[in-house]
Amino acid sequence: MAEPLRVVATIHCKPGTGGEAADAMRVCVRESRKEAGCIEYAAYRTPDMPDRMTVVELWESAAALEQHNKTPHFKALIGVVGPLAAAPIEVLVLNEIR
Incomplete structure (x- = not known):
């Protein structure tokens, strides 16, 4: 079985x-x-820093994350937040210590 991946991305x-x-x-x-392989996906704003965002994701596998990165909605997000x-953008891809 594939190991789940946690992703934490911070955007200033x-x-x-x-x-x-x-x-x-x-x-x-x-x-x-809605994506296959997505266990959790949420975006947060820092209350006292409204221009700082953090996205926290949990994917069933590296393959699921790779597919996500190719989706139109992810590419659209990067097209907006990149500029x-x-x-x-700081992106951490993590494996849980068990």
Whole structure:
């Protein structure tokens, strides 16, 4: 059986662009949750830093994550948040320590 992967991505948006990024994330969250292999997918905003977002995902396998990264909704999200990012997007792909 494949090992699940946790993904934690942090996006620091340019000042004042957090709302636009959040709108794009809502669409991606909704569509990602429908994907085969998606166990969990949620986006969060830091209350005192509205231009900072964190996405937390859990995938059944590396193959499921790879398929997700090819979807139109994920590519659309990157197309929106990429230009809004004030710094490189930090993505951690993690295996649980058991």
